[in-house]
Amino acid sequence: MIAAINQASEGQADIPPVEVMLEGAKERFGQFFVTAVDEDERETEAAIVYMLETTERRALENQINQSQKMEMVGQLAGGIAHDFNNVLSAIMMANDFLLNAHKPTDPSFQDIMQIKQNATRAATLVRQLLAFSRRQTLRPxxxxxxxxxxxxxxxxxxxxxxxxxxxxxxxxxxxxxxxxxxxxxxxxxxxxxxxxxxxxxxxxxxxxxxxxxxxxxxxxxxxxxxxxxxxxxxxxxxxxxxxxxxxxxxxxxxxxxxxxxxxxxxxxxxxxxxxxxxxxxxxxxxxxxxxxxxxxxxxRHIVVAEVQPEPQATNGSAKDAAPAAEAPKPRADLTGQGTILLVEDEEGLRALNARGLRSRGYSVIEASNGIEAMEALEECNGELDLVVSDVVMPEMDGPTLLKVMREKNPDIKIIFVSGYAEDAFEKSLPENQQFAFLPKPFTLSQLVAAVKETMAPQ
Ligand SMILES: Nc1ncnc2c1ncn2[C@@H]1O[C@H](COP(=O)(O)OP(=O)(O)OP(=O)(O)O)[C@@H](O)[C@H]1O
Ligand SMILES: [Mg+2]
The missing domain is CATH 3.30.565.10 (Histidine kinase-like ATPase, C-terminal domain)
Incomplete structure (x- = not known):
């Protein structure tokens, strides 16, 4: 402030405004504009000073900055979480293969269990991040x-x-x-x-x-x-x-x-x-x-007398598939038969999932995007029992794929697999479409359980 006044008294123009905190009980801010006076008046006046109070503007700016920051951190977190879900899915799937191949008496068994536990912990962290970025699956x-x-x-x-x-x-x-x-x-x-x-x-x-x-x-x-x-x-x-x-x-x-x-x-x-x-x-x-x-x-929820579309949008198997909710259950028979079309753009993950499903007795046709999936559907002439598809994919996303497939084959069953919220794509679906949902990341047994349940005749 003093420096600015000194500059003005020397006749300098274009002095940048000075932002200061005002004294007082409450936090207040002001912006001082200092301009020089004409040369012949400099004897009596050093400078002209205007002050604008900026307390309110500052508060508003802070508020906007804060919400923008939260929005950005949310986007970042959501993006990382999404990629992480794919990575974790691959880890968990490969780990399940290892677990199946090693007996509990095997010296490596404990290490493999360790990997499983830590992957599950990581999955929980990812879910918290997704919750923050508001992209997780809610079942209201x-x-x-x-x-x-x-x-x-x-x-x-x-x-x-x-x-x-x-x-x-x-x-x-x-x-x-x-x-x-x-x-x-x-x-x-x-x-x-x-x-x-x-x-x-x-x-x-x-x-x-x-x-x-x-x-x-x-x-x-x-x-x-x-x-x-x-x-x-x-x-x-x-x-x-x-x-x-x-x-x-x-x-x-x-x-x-x-x-x-x-x-x-x-x-x-x-x-x-x-x-x-x-x-x-x-x-x-x-x-x-x-x-x-x-x-x-x-x-407040206003109750309207209408049929609730939610229950049919989901499938019981998906609900229990969240990694944290995994409880030791009696081992169910998780083998089955049938042809599954697996649509997933991430190659590594697709290969692992396909291997898992094949190991349980299913025939698997792999497709890396919607176009390939449509070709595969055409080729196998309706001899398809189930489609397991990612939701977010380049070129043709899951919901669009479902729509095109149902036009050709109205009864085709589908499980959507995603790390994102269901309602993110529920909107883009025509109403009353049935599909199951499996949140990423999932273990081999969760995938197979979902497959089995969805394929079971209703
Ligand atoms: N009820 C409270 N009283 C005092 N401080 C709180 C209270 N709730 C939150 N805080 C402060 O906010 C911070 C952030 O809370 P948050 O729950 O996000 O994380 P955390 O409790 O530190 O860790 P985590 O919940 O992940 O175990 C806390 O570290 C604490 O300083
Ligand atoms: Mg806390």
Missing amino acids: QVLDLGDALSDLTMLLRRLIGEKVKLDLSHGRDLWPVKVDVSQFEQVIVNLAVNARDAMPDGGKLSVRTANVSAEEVAQAAYKGMPVADYVKIEISDTGTGIPAEIREKIFEPFFSTKEVGKGTGLGLSTVYGIIKQTGGFIYVDSELGKGTSFQIFLP
Whole structure:
């Protein structure tokens, strides 16, 4: 500032404006424009200074920057996760071959199991990233949040331990919302775990639900939230609070203040992604030393009397195919017969999947894109029992392929395989089309189970 005035008093023109923070209780900013005065007046005046207050403009710019940053990080994360899913699929598939070829008494068996466990862990991380970038598979259903939270009570109590008191209070006659139950549970669990970590010496965790009508929203003017009916879930703790400097970073992936090994920094980014993908909003309020409160708003679901198209869009086998949900089940007979057309543009992955399916007794025709798939369909003259196809492919994507194939053969069965959300392509499908869905990455047994279930006569 002084330098600028000095420059002006020397008669210099075009002095760049100076941005400063103004003194006072509240954080305020101003921009000073300094211009020189005419030479003969310089005796009495050094310079002319204008000031524009820029506090509001700055806040707005910050807000835009922040949301652009989240958007970009989300895209990046989603892109990486997508490629990673292919890599992991190949690892898991090759590992399954190894497992099949080695007995548990084999000295290598433990190492192979290690690879499997770590690949599964990596798959879980990828799913969290996909959740953040809002590209994961959601299975929304209409539900009462009060019920969903009551079901979680036991788990929450165990999670937060004995030192932290749990205080649940539900609003009456909560409106229904449409969410993916397991994702919603993930949101609550992540927030509860954070709250617990913020209260090492104990405290209170409150979970409250309430209806918030459009009028209330209009009055309260929540940032960026359209006026409509919502159901609010508030999760508050009496913990350390979040310092103002990091408050806008907490939703970023990999932002963590916890020691290495304690936190990956994906908890809140997962929460953020799930809430956004569900069409909701999340806000945080925090006071240092007093506690933190997260407020989630989910749009009220208006129940319309119509047939729900979702259940037919998916197939039971796909639901259980998520790697983390893998539970030791009695070994089912996973061999079968029939001809499968396998469409996948990634060569390595296609070869592995084909090998896996062949090892279980199926005949497999491979195609690396939609055009090849159509040719193969033509050649085998309808002698095809099932199509297993990637969704995102160059030239012709999965949904387009399905449409063209069904025009020729309306009964053809198909499993879509993808690391992306189902609803990303559900829109581009003609209504009432049946197909099964298998999220990437998957193990050999998950693939074969899905194949078997889809091929079974209905
Ligand atoms: N309830 C809370 N009270 C105080 N600080 C919090 C609270 N919730 C989140 N934070 C802060 O936000 C950071 C990011 O949270 P996030 O859940 O994304 O990651 P993490 O808990 O560090 O790791 P992860 O959840 O992946 O194990 C935390 O490290 C912590 O500093
Ligand atoms: Mg966390």
